[in-house]
Amino acid sequence: MDVNCxxxxxxxxxxxxxxxxxxxxxxxxxxxxxxxCDGCSGLFEPIERVVRERLRS
Structure with a gap:
């Protein structure tokens, strides 16, 4: 599945x-x-992405 910009x-x-x-x-x-979105490959990857995103901001 693709995501639209x-x-x-x-x-x-x-x-x-x-x-x-x-x-x-x-x-x-x-x-x-x-x-x-199907960008995450594992069970914990969505959590890791959110944590990284919050640390950047």
């Missing part, structure tokens, strides 16, 4: 990262639900 609507493959290849916008895990 919130800025330009371009499809983003979450397995290659959450940055739009067209406009460079970053999609954050907190702006998506896990049902809308």
């Amino acid at each position: 919130p800025d330009c609507g371009c499809e983003i493959d979450p397995t290659t990262g959450l940055t739009c290849p067209r406009c460079g916008a970053t999609v954050t895990c907190s702006s998506l639900s896990c049902e809308d």
Whole structure:
């Protein structure tokens, strides 16, 4: 499943990262639900992504 960029609507493959290849916008895990994204490969990866995202801000 791909994710749509919130800025330009371009499809983003979450397995290659959450940055739009067209406009460079970053999609954050907190702006998506896990049902809308298949970018995490393991059970604990969604938690790790949220923690990293919060530490960056």
